[in-house]
Amino acid sequence: MIELKNVHKNFGKLEVLKGVDLTVKEGEVVAIIGPSGSGKSTMLRSINHLETIDGGEILIDGKVMGGSAKQIKEARLNLGMVFQQFNLFPHLTVHDNIALAPKLNHRFEKEELEKTIDELLTKVGLLDKKNNYPPQLSGGQQQRIAIARALAMKPKYMLFDEPTSALDPELIGEVLRVIRQLADDGMTMVIVTHEMSFARDIADRVIMIDGGVIIEEGPPRQIFSSPKNERTKTFLKSILEREESVKEGLFTTAGIEIEE
Amino acid sequence: MDFSWVPAYTGLFLKAFGMTLRLGAIAVFFGTVLGLVVGILSTTKNRILKPIRVILKVYVELLRGCPLLIQLFMVYFGFPYMGINIDISLTTFLVFTLYSGAYIAEIVRSGIESISVGQWEAGYSLDLNYMQIMFRIILPQTIKLALSSLVGFYIGMIKDTSLASIIGYSELVRNGQSIMNQTGRPFETYIMVGVCYFIICYPLSKLVPVIERKAARYDRA
Ligand SMILES: Nc1ncnc2c1ncn2[C@@H]1O[C@H](COP(=O)(O)OP(=O)(O)O)[C@@H](O)[C@H]1O
Ligand SMILES: [Mg+2]
Numbered sequence A: 001m002i003e004l005k006n007v008h009k010n011f012g013k014l015e016v017l018k019g020v021d022l023t024v025k026e027g028e029v030v031a032i033i034g035p036s037g038s039g040k041s042t043m044l045r046s047i048n049h050l051e052t053i054d055g056g057e058i059l060i061d062g063k064v065m066g067g068s069a070k071q072i073k074e075a076r077l078n079l080g081m082v083f084q085q086f087n088l089f090p091h092l093t094v095h096d097n098i099a100l101a102p103k104l105n106h107r108f109e110k111e112e113l114e115k116t117i118d119e120l121l122t123k124v125g126l127l128d129k130k131n132n133y134p135p136q137l138s139g140g141q142q143q144r145i146a147i148a149r150a151l152a153m154k155p156k157y158m159l160f161d162e163p164t165s166a167l168d169p170e171l172i173g174e175v176l177r178v179i180r181q182l183a184d185d186g187m188t189m190v191i192v193t194h195e196m197s198f199a200r201d202i203a204d205r206v207i208m209i210d211g212g213v214i215i216e217e218g219p220p221r222q223i224f225s226s227p228k229n230e231r232t233k234t235f236l237k238s239i240l241e242r243e244e245s246v247k248e249g250l251f252t253t254a255g256i257e258i259e260e
Numbered sequence B: 001m002d003f004s005w006v007p008a009y010t011g012l013f014l015k016a017f018g019m020t021l022r023l024g025a026i027a028v029f030f031g032t033v034l035g036l037v038v039g040i041l042s043t044t045k046n047r048i049l050k051p052i053r054v055i056l057k058v059y060v061e062l063l064r065g066c067p068l069l070i071q072l073f074m075v076y077f078g079f080p081y082m083g084i085n086i087d088i089s090l091t092t093f094l095v096f097t098l099y100s101g102a103y104i105a106e107i108v109r110s111g112i113e114s115i116s117v118g119q120w121e122a123g124y125s126l127d128l129n130y131m132q133i134m135f136r137i138i139l140p141q142t143i144k145l146a147l148s149s150l151v152g153f154y155i156g157m158i159k160d161t162s163l164a165s166i167i168g169y170s171e172l173v174r175n176g177q178s179i180m181n182q183t184g185r186p187f188e189t190y191i192m193v194g195v196c197y198f199i200i201c202y203p204l205s206k207l208v209p210v211i212e213r214k215a216a217r218y219d220r221a
Helices: A040-047 A070-075 A094-102 A110-125 A139-151 A169-184 A195-203 A221-223 A232-249 B006-042 B047-064 B068-079 B090-113 B117-124 B129-169 B172-183 B186-216
Strands: A004-011 A014-024 A031-035 A054-060 A078-080 A157-161 A188-192 A205-210 A214-219
Touching: A004 A040, A014 A040, A014 A054, A014 A214, A031 A195, A040 A054, A040 A157, A040 A188, A070 A214, A078 A139, A078 B117, A094 A110, A094 B129, A110 A139, A139 A169, A139 A205, A169 A188, A169 A195, A188 B047, A195 A221, A195 A232, A205 A221, A205 A232, A214 A221, A214 A232, A221 B068, B006 B047, B006 B090, B006 B129, B006 B186, B047 B090, B068 B129, B090 B129, B117 B129, B129 B172, B129 B186, B172 B186
Parallel strands: A031 A188, A031 A205, A078 A157, A157 A188
Antiparallel strands: A004 A014, A004 A054, A205 A214
């Protein structure tokens, strides 16, 4: 279980998180939506201590996230993270990108590790790219490798920060398919996303963040069809309008659902 | 032009060539080790290391901001002035190492800082620690990026070893002077000296495009 209790975070004078409470239970898929700059990334990054919070606390399986380097390292063992910009290691092959962390953390025996890598690459559909370098791959392929890399540490929880926002529209589907597969496998996930129909399909719960606080949460059906909060309504409307204009060919931006 | 005297001086040339090579190798090798340590420490964020970072910054800026020749003079005249006896070879090695260390530290520091912060975050999120990320993820990319400027600096450093002749380190130029005095053939002597530098530097300069091509090999889709 991931628990955020009254979490506060400032960047200098800027108050970014103003008391966030959130609980993610095992097996749950939580989608985080909200306008740009509202603190979604900061919240997600606080969970695995990429940001140090200024108030409140975060518990991973009941243990406080933070404290000594050793405690942080232990808690991070349960958390996998996927970034908007993939952040693959460009000097390492796909195989070595995936193998590096499990090797250095002694996560597996050697043979078991090789087997796991092959399984993961098969799962994301990129076994044939095992010996390629990241710059040789498309954005969608890189993001699928980044997912496999995070999974190789056998995390209990996966955190996704706008995993498809840096992708060309035609590459979004292949990444969403992999995440959907993970959801079907029962992985606990927190996903920051602007892909509304994806969130509707996959999430057990949708969290709307605005101005550093959760302003509304509930099952996707309720949030998307009858949002209570005015700002949620405005936000969803603006996203919908953008998706419409994409369909009309006015913009070529993300936010459109490709899956049939 | 008359080069007929050259065979008689082959031994001396070879010895001088060896001395230049030795000084160059020391400046390059220890300068690189020192530069890596200083460069890496300069990029740390740890508060406890702050005083060390300040000292290193002063070291790097001072030595980069002052001609190597002046630094040689300062040590050569300054140490005896303070009553410290100096050994010419040791002094030369020390000054060259400190000087090249300062430059290489700067190459390393700016290289490390040019690597995207996302690489660190990916490392931390994969439960790696600072040392693992630095040595397995950041430094390999830094060195790949900085390799051609490093080799460029090495070539400059080897040429600069000629400055050591002024305080009496007997490398190529210094020995060239005495050969010239004995043969009375300055032009031919310095042609020979120039050829010796060329023999060291030219292959190194040919290395740069090879390195760059190799580094770019994986960067194409
Ligand atoms: N490292 C940082 N330093 C200063 N301000 C930051 C930093 N990271 C984020 N911010 C600011 O915090 C706010 C929330 O950012 P973020 O969590 O990235 O929002 P979101 O992911 O919802 O778009 C923004 O105003 C952003 O400019
Ligand atoms: Mg964000």
